[in-house]
Amino acid sequence: MSFEALGLNPFILRALAESGYEAPTQVQQDAVPAALDGRDLLVSSRTGSGKTAAFMLPSLHRLSGVACGEVRGPRVLVLTPTRELAAQVSGAAKKYGRYVRDSRVVSVVGGVPYPAQNRMLAGRYEILVATPGRLIDQLDRGRIDFSRVEVLVLDEADRMLDMGFIEDIETVVAKLPTERQTLMFSATLDVRIARLARNMLRDPLAINIASQEAKPDIEQRLLLADGLGHKNRMLEHILRGTDVQQAIVFTSTKRGADLLASDLEQSGFLTAALHGDMRQSQRNRALDQLRRGRLRVLVATDVAARGIDVQGISHVINFDLPKSAEDYVHRIGRTGRAGRAGIAITLVENREYRQIKSIERYLRLEIPMHTLPGLEPKSRLERPVDERRPRPPRKWTGTRTAAPGGRPPSRSGEERHRGARPAAAGSKAGRW
Ligand code: ADP
Numbered sequence: 001m002s003f004e005a006l007g008l009n010p011f012i013l014r015a016l017a018e019s020g021y022e023a024p025t026q027v028q029q030d031a032v033p034a035a036l037d038g039r040d041l042l043v044s045s046r047t048g049s050g051k052t053a054a055f056m057l058p059s060l061h062r063l064s065g066v067a068c069g070e071v072r073g074p075r076v077l078v079l080t081p082t083r084e085l086a087a088q089v090s091g092a093a094k095k096y097g098r099y100v101r102d103s104r105v106v107s108v109v110g111g112v113p114y115p116a117q118n119r120m121l122a123g124r125y126e127i128l129v130a131t132p133g134r135l136i137d138q139l140d141r142g143r144i145d146f147s148r149v150e151v152l153v154l155d156e157a158d159r160m161l162d163m164g165f166i167e168d169i170e171t172v173v174a175k176l177p178t179e180r181q182t183l184m185f186s187a188t189l190d191v192r193i194a195r196l197a198r199n200m201l202r203d204p205l206a207i208n209i210a211s212q213e214a215k216p217d218i219e220q221r222l223l224l225a226d227g228l229g230h231k232n233r234m235l236e237h238i239l240r241g242t243d244v245q246q247a248i249v250f251t252s253t254k255r256g257a258d259l260l261a262s263d264l265e266q267s268g269f270l271t272a273a274l275h276g277d278m279r280q281s282q283r284n285r286a287l288d289q290l291r292r293g294r295l296r297v298l299v300a301t302d303v304a305a306r307g308i309d310v311q312g313i314s315h316v317i318n319f320d321l322p323k324s325a326e327d328y329v330h331r332i333g334r335t336g337r338a339g340r341a342g343i344a345i346t347l348v349e350n351r352e353y354r355q356i357k358s359i360e361r362y363l364r365l366e367i368p369m370h371t372l373p374g375l376e377p378k379s380r381l382e383r384p385v386d387e388r389r390p391r392p393p394r395k396w397t398g399t400r401t402a403a404p405g406g407r408p409p410s411r412s413g414e415e416r417h418r419g420a421r422p423a424a425a426g427s428k429a430g431r432w
């Protein structure tokens, strides 16, 4: 399919040709015609798939049509979670719209001195790209007239929710004309996104490309750990590897995240923690530093790490096991962004075999066991001998609290493996 076939204004086609774009990406093929028809969209598609043009091209096409009298204020409003993304989107709008007459872009983000921003807001412009905080600030000061907004775009809606912008978004949307087109983009879909969509979109067309495209490569590995000390040594060994660009290390508790982050910091790694007990500003700072490459290691809990999308993350390390197979999938999805390969390493203790088994069943694959030279485990993975015997379902309780005595009948199995080392078997006995 060609861009011409999408029915875009020739001025836009010319800019695309000059940008070196030969054909629309999948998400552009699906989203552009529907947006040109005026429909609301809920689009989920992975990072790097071309979402910016998917909402900017139809919006520019709209601007290239009927001009809009003397009224000031934006006709297209794009909300983004971060300043960096706002800059990227503004740049794209200028690039794709360079031959469209009335497509002036103004960006309203925090950290920029007011006078220059105020001057731009006082002039004529059609496209406003903004982060929620400063936008509300400028709205409260009466510097923006929303009465002619025709299109609202929520870019990276999942990240905006992760960053705690939900109330800000609601405040902004409440001030917009109800008669408008709303285009919502997200790299992931979950219940929160669905709820937001229900409140803000009208009869949206849902486009979900993520599930159709091949997932980026994530190599998964297991490392058997003898205990906490061994885990710590293996973690440091991994993090010192030259192949590690940036890593997210997952712990099961907030306190565990703080402790491990301070340990790693003391060992000389540029590290920060990320969890739900931290203030939003601290969380934003940690994520921002991660994105800028000023952190090598982020130690995070599950909830806090949802939706993190940083291309430099080469490794995800499960220091503690996740509470469910779904959480495992979310965790390892923090690496392998934008089509790059990623490595996901799970440290597992012998008694946690069942959780691993359950993850493997969920993924329908076996995660290969690796060892680190010089840090081989003293134990071996004990495959329960009574695996096929039906047993009542047990809830996962997390690494630290996993109930001991999971399989007393397999004692003999353990001794078969450990027969040659009675001392080791004795010292471990209490754990079974
Ligand atoms: P997303 O928002 O989905 O993460 P972007 O809109 O930022 O993706 O686009 C990712 C990259 O792909 C950008 O560098 C952009 O210029 C480029 N790109 C987008 N659409 C096309 C296209 N149709 N052909 C070639 N390159 C494209």
Ligand code: MG
Residues within 6 Å of the ligand: 051, 052, 155, 156
């Ligand atoms: Mg994007």
